[in-house]
Amino acid sequence: MAESTKELTDEGAKVTTTVEGSDATAAAPAEPAGKRGYWIIHLLSIKDEEKFFAHLSLANSKTKYGGKTRIFAPVKQTLKGDPVAFCAVIEFPSVQAAIDCWDDEEDYAEARKLLGDPETDVVERRVCVVEAEALPELKPGQGFWINHVHAVKDQEKFMAYAGQSIPLFSSAHMGPVVHQHVGAGATSYTVAFAAMFGLESAQAGLDMPASDAYQAAKAAGGMADGEDDVVDRTVCVIEYDPQYDQLAAK
16 A cells, blocks of 8 residues: 655655555645645747747756746737736745745756846746645636736725626636746836636637626726726736647747
């Protein structure tokens, strides 16, 4: 008899296998429930694809902090804010791991060197860290709104809007930004809150703003005629496609 368990630590995922007998085998351990740390990334532009993907390939080979690319996808449309080319979501066992990984020479810091200094010669991006409930298994064709909220100017109105709009999505994973790794040069823009809102499809995400239910949510927050007095945010629509997992890992 053998049993494996997985425990999330700041250093990554720790698997412990208990064995009884010399020929015992154990099934893969179940993933522990609970919150994770996430990098929620808006890639505004990739200027040097060769250097960027070389950096990404090295980054994905690092395992010290247990980072895992969950989403890497081209943006179907930027519904609000500066145009974004790609979105990415990187999952870590804890929010502390998501913070510490960045500057560790044994992990992401080594890959980041391939971008050079300044990295904006290669890529313009905003990378923020949040703590959120674990993402479930993703399905091909599933859509997401990947949002960066830069500033909430009217808390009461925004919360009234959020209370009616969030139930319109099939899932919601969100949190305040506990650390922002980068937003240099043209991307210098603070992110206060970030979210991943699930949808049945990317088309559903594109259609959402015009729907009666969403328009009612905006009206509830005093945003029917515009939202700039209530919130400053960047909203992107993407479609999850496993082929882009391979692109991110190349």
